[in-house]
Amino acid sequence: MKHDAPRPGHDSARKAPPVPRLEIRNLSRSFGGQLVVDNVSLKVMPGQVTCLLGPSGCGKSTTLRMIAGVEMQDAGEIHVDGNLICDTVFRVPPERRHIGLMFQDFALFPHLTVGENVGFGLKGAAEAKRARVEELLGKVGLLRFIDEYPYSLSGGEQQRVALSRALAPRPRIMLMDEPFSGLDNRLRDDIRDETLDVLKAEDAAVLLVTHEPEEAMRMADEIALMRDGRIVQQGAPYNVYNAPADKQSVAFFSDINVIRGTVRGALTETPFGQFLAPGVPDGAEVDIVIRPQHIKLDLDRGGRGPSPTAQDGVAARGEVVRARFMGAESLVEIRMDYDGSILKATVPNVFLPAPGKPLWLMIRRDRCFVFPATD
Numbered sequence: 479m480k481h482d483a484p485r486p487g488h489d490s491a492r493k494a495p496p497v498p499r500l501e502i503r504n505l506s507r508s509f510g511g512q513l514v515v516d517n518v519s520l521k522v523m524p525g526q527v528t529c530l531l532g533p534s535g536c537g538k539s540t541t542l543r544m545i546a547g548v549e550m551q552d553a554g555e556i557h558v559d560g561n562l563i564c565d566t567v568f569r570v571p572p573e574r575r576h577i578g579l580m581f582q583d584f585a586l587f588p589h590l591t592v593g594e595n596v597g598f599g600l601k602g603a604a605e606a607k608r609a610r611v612e613e614l615l616g617k618v619g620l621l622r623f624i625d626e627y628p629y630s631l632s633g634g635e636q637q638r639v640a641l642s643r644a645l646a647p648r649p650r651i652m653l654m655d656e657p658f659s660g661l662d663n664r665l666r667d668d669i670r671d672e673t674l675d676v677l678k679a680e681d682a683a684v685l686l687v688t689h690e691p692e693e694a695m696r697m698a699d700e701i702a703l704m705r706d707g708r709i710v711q712q713g714a715p716y717n718v719y720n721a722p723a724d725k726q727s728v729a730f731f732s733d734i735n736v737i738r739g740t741v742r743g744a745l746t747e748t749p750f751g752q753f754l755a756p757g758v759p760d761g762a763e764v765d766i767v768i769r770p771q772h773i774k775l776d777l778d779r780g781g782r783g784p785s786p787t788a789q790d791g792v793a794a795r796g797e798v799v800r801a802r803f804m805g806a807e808s809l810v811e812i813r814m815d816y817d818g819s820i821l822k823a824t825v826p827n828v829f830l831p832a833p834g835k836p837l838w839l840m841i842r843r844d845r846c847f848v849f850p851a852t853d
């Protein structure tokens with residue numbers, strides 16, 4: 479009997495789904511009756527960076543501390559490579575979790591050289607240790623400082639030594655809590671990029687806590703947006719930015735403008751034309767949310783504005799309150815004729831119309847988010 483030849487890709491199609499390096503399931507923690515981490519679940523794959531992003535006090539650090547094992551959860555489980563390492567009964571101690579830690583206030587040992595700092599957590603033969611230290615210092619461009627003491631290094635260089643020290647024992651997981659916030663802006667961008675290269679090369683699963691959207695957008699393969707102890711949205715940076723879960727999620731990444739309307743027959747009528755509000759009952763209010771860069775400005779033509787278009791809808795008139803040059807763009811604030819509210823628009827380069835100048839505004843319909851009004 480003739481056997482069919484195996485089809486290309488047949489084996490891989492049957493492979494089990496990849497196991498996350500780190501998975502937390504339904505993690506919760508209260509302090510003094512206050513729930514600060516509320517049923518948080520997430521997965522991080524090897525070689526991936528997930529940013530836990532949210533405002534100060536939303537429970538990011540507490541989540542990280544539970545994963546590190548220095549804080550106990552009230553409920554939930556932590557798995558590494560598919561193995562349970564901690565629930566409310568069973569607990570692998572922090573030092574046996576193979577987790578690297580890097581925090582904002584990292585401290586190098588001042589009495590040890592750079593090389594000794596990096597090799598501090600390493601076990602085994604001196605030669606192998608030395609090779610690993612040299613490998614990492616080479617990767618972060620600091621090999622020449624191997625026999626220097628930390629005090630002779632700049633803040634950025636010390637940060638890179640701390641990163642090397644955390645990575646030296648080849649942790650399966652790296653937890654980083656606002657690791658770049660002690661550095662000045664220009665330096666920070668370079669160090670972030672370098673750190674990302676090193677982390678990717680080491681294939682660790684990285685969970686990085688930050689309250690800065692730009693940092694998360696720059697570093698993350700996935701962003702988990704956290705608010706009041708909960709993850710409100712999780713996904714690739716592009717998706718979290720462009721398909722936000724709610725009004726606050728839009729506002730966390732940028733300034734926003736909000737235009738309120740009432741729904742009739744799944745449509746809401748506004749001074750900028752009609753907007754679809756599918757699934758919202760008649761009489762309910764919706765917020766149309768638009769970022770300043772998606773408002774288009776046009777000049778007044780003797781009391782008339784541009785003609786309506788399918789993409790931009792109807793134009794509405796207002797008068798400039800103030801305009802400021804921000805570097806790469808100008809920010810213009812306009813008081814709208816229809817209700818006296820102020821809308822913000824950003825325009826590339828220099829556009830500084832005088833206060834009182836009439837302008838017509840259109841809003842990019844494809845860039846609007848329509849949410850049921852919440853307040």
Ligand SMILES: Nc1ncnc2c1ncn2[C@@H]1O[C@H](COP(=O)(O)OP(=O)(O)OP(=O)(O)O)[C@@H](O)[C@H]1O
Pocket residue numbers: 509510514532533534535536537538539540541689
């Ligand atoms: N050991 C503790 N005892 C009591 N309350 C705590 C403890 N640790 C954290 N909290 C509280 O839990 C809440 C969440 O704190 P957490 O540090 O996790 O937030 P965060 O999002 O990391 O904020 P930040 O960026 O400011 O550090 C805060 O209100 C904090 O005061």
